[in-house]
Amino acid sequence: MWRERAIRLLLGALLLLGAATAEAGAQAANRVFVMDVKGAIGVATIRQLTRAIEQTKRENGAALIMRLDTPGGLVSATRDIIQEMVGAPVPIVVYVAPTGARAASAGTFIVYASHVAAMAPGTNLGAATPVSMGGLPGLPGQQPKEKDGEKDASKSASDQKAINDVVAMLRSLAQLRGRNVEFAEKAVREAATLTAEEAVKQNVVDLMANDLNELIAAIDGRKVKVGNAEHTIASKGAAMTAIEPDWRTQLLGAISDPNVAFILLIIGFYGLILEFWNPGTFIPGTIGGVSLILALMALSALPVHYGALALLLLGMALMIAEAFTPGIGILGAGGLVAFVVGAIFLFEGGGWDVEVGLSWPVIAGSALSTAIIIFGIAGAAARAYRRPPATGGEQLIGSGAEVIEWSGTEGRVHVHGEIWSARGERPFQAKDKVRIVGRDGLTLVVEPV
Numbered sequence: 001m002w003r004e005r006a007i008r009l010l011l012g013a014l015l016l017l018g019a020a021t022a023e024a025g026a027q028a029a030n031r032v033f034v035m036d037v038k039g040a041i042g043v044a045t046i047r048q049l050t051r052a053i054e055q056t057k058r059e060n061g062a063a064l065i066m067r068l069d070t071p072g073g074l075v076s077a078t079r080d081i082i083q084e085m086v087g088a089p090v091p092i093v094v095y096v097a098p099t100g101a102r103a104a105s106a107g108t109f110i111v112y113a114s115h116v117a118a119m120a121p122g123t124n125l126g127a128a129t130p131v132s133m134g135g136l137p138g139l140p141g142q143q144p145k146e147k148d149g150e151k152d153a154s155k156s157a158s159d160q161k162a163i164n165d166v167v168a169m170l171r172s173l174a175q176l177r178g179r180n181v182e183f184a185e186k187a188v189r190e191a192a193t194l195t196a197e198e199a200v201k202q203n204v205v206d207l208m209a210n211d212l213n214e215l216i217a218a219i220d221g222r223k224v225k226v227g228n229a230e231h232t233i234a235s236k237g238a239a240m241t242a243i244e245p246d247w248r249t250q251l252l253g254a255i256s257d258p259n260v261a262f263i264l265l266i267i268g269f270y271g272l273i274l275e276f277w278n279p280g281t282f283i284p285g286t287i288g289g290v291s292l293i294l295a296l297m298a299l300s301a302l303p304v305h306y307g308a309l310a311l312l313l314l315g316m317a318l319m320i321a322e323a324f325t326p327g328i329g330i331l332g333a334g335g336l337v338a339f340v341v342g343a344i345f346l347f348e349g350g351g352w353d354v355e356v357g358l359s360w361p362v363i364a365g366s367a368l369s370t371a372i373i374i375f376g377i378a379g380a381a382a383r384a385y386r387r388p389p390a391t392g393g394e395q396l397i398g399s400g401a402e403v404i405e406w407s408g409t410e411g412r413v414h415v416h417g418e419i420w421s422a423r424g425e426r427p428f429q430a431k432d433k434v435r436i437v438g439r440d441g442l443t444l445v446v447e448p449v
Contacts, residue, residue: 032216032238034065041073041106043301044245044253046080052243056090062235063091063219065212066114069098072105074303081106082173085113091224091233092116095215096123096196096205104128108187112173115224116233117205118215119196125204126183126193128170163188180204212240252301258347259362261298266366268292269316270373308345315339319371332371340367396420396436401446403432413446420444 035052037045049066056064085092094114096103099122103111108128111117119125170184180203186192199205206222209215220236245253254260271288275281299309318335325331343363401415406428413422413434422444428434438445 030234030238031059031061031241032063032065032235033059033061033241033243034067034212035243036067037110038069039071041070041081041110042077042253042256043074044249044256045073046077046084047249047252048245049081049084051246051249053084053088053090053092055243061090061241062238063093063116063233064088065093065095065215066110067095067097067212068103068107068110069096069101070103070105070107070110072107075106076303078106078109079169082109082113082169085110086173086176087227089227091226091231093118093215093219095209095212096120096125097209097211099123104193109170109173111205112170112177112179112184114177115226116207116219116222117177117179118207118209118218119199119205120210121196121208123196124193125199126187127191128166128187129189129191178203216240255294255298256301257298258302259359261295261302262343262346262358262362262366264291264295264298265312266370268295270370273373302347304347305345308342311338311342312346313342315342316370336367336371339370343367396439396444399436400449401434401436401444403428403430403434405430406432413444415444422446 033052033056035048037048052064052066055061092114093116094103094111095118096107096111097120099120101120101123103119103123103125104127106128108125111125167185167188170188171181173179174181174184183192183194183202183204194202194204196205196208200208207215207218209218216235216238219233222233224231224233255264268288268291271284271286271291273288275285275288278284315335315338318331318338320335322330322332322335340363343358343366346358396415399415401413401420401422403422404412404414404419406412408427409425410421410423411428412419413436415436421442422434422436423440424434424446426448428446428448433449434446435449436444437447
């Protein structure tokens with residue numbers, strides 16, 4: 001009898017455990033995860049998206065919603081994000097929001113790569129022509145001019161290849177997700193844009209939603225292709241869980257800002273220069289070393305023009321040379337010009353699909369502070385180096401002394417509270433005043449005052 005009771009109790013416990021597990025799984029699946037991407041697309045965005053996809057998969061979420069508002073960003077980072085989205089094991093919904101937001105340049109590519117694309121009223125997308133590919137004669141992105149029925153030959157074959165590669169990438173995403181292919185090409189070649197209403201009508205995005213609750217209700221039951229299998233989004237009544245970037249992602253996002261990276265670079269050089277001029281304090285060297293390492297981390301993730309970086313270093317070297325070299329300021333002026341030009345072109349173009357560069361206040365402030373520090377501290381150091389010695393035996397040269405005793409051409413003198421051996425070309429008497437004109441070891445050379 002007791003055996004039957006034990007078996008019944010065991011079976012009941014197993015049934016309760018299975019029901020609890022099924023209920024927990026159902027609750028986890030009835031959750032939608034939300035991540036915010038705001039500002040320029042960069043390396044921090046890749047890390048943020050990767051971690052969000054992993055968490056959504058690990059917790060069996062119904063979908064991952066990316067709330068997007070961006071002017072564009074790094075082309076290389078955008079390609080990595082697209083690869084993550086296309087290969088994601090969970091449905092990814094890109095929602096251009098809130099009202100007034102945009103998905104320009106890189107944002108357009110991200111919208112096309114999503115499983116479900118949505119926009120809030122009052123938003124727009126498009127203008128996907130990379131800035132680094134347009135705006136200057138001979139660069140891709142400009143429409144060829146016709147002259148006497150012939151196209152302007154200023155557009156090189158390499159430019160055509162570059163722009164065609166970007167067009168092909170966006171067209172392939174449009175074909176993969178069943179979206180408007182024609183607009184994809186216009187967005188790159190002609191920088192075309194669409195409002196939310198126009199994007200829905202032209203099948204660029206799937207729907208419009210006023211807020212996240214409306215979006216979650218609208219995507220319920222939608223069939224999307226996740227990997228190689230068809231997946232039905234079950235988001236009805238799903239709870240929203242916000243995914244916040246961790247501190248590493250936030251730090252990477254902060255230092256990968258061009259202005260922050262530039263300031264860290266300058267602080268690093270300041271710290272090392274001050275440490276070399278005043279060794280032993282360790283504080284400037286420590287701050288400079290940490291700042292320089294952080295700057296190098298940021299520069300490794302940013303498209304840096306190394307010619308502009310060389311101009312920066314040359315400018316600082318010329319200003320240091322001016323501080324130590326007497327002249328009329330040619331080296332200093334040239335160094336200041338080289339510094340400013342290097343700062344302007346340090347991040348200009350080269351990998352960005354949106355105008356990203358150093359702000360003028362940062363450039364002006366850095367140039368001014370660098371000039372003050374180098375001309376001020378280096379100039380003071382140079383003047384101190386050229387100043388006559390104020391201590392030691394060399395300081396005695398030119399000083400007056402009093403003869404204590406003398407015999408022939410040698411004797412002893414009193415100077416600065418000390419008694420020195422001395423010699424001269426003529427005999428002296430005690431109490432005579434003499435002037436020191438040289439020193440030979442521990443013997444002073446004197447002459448009459």
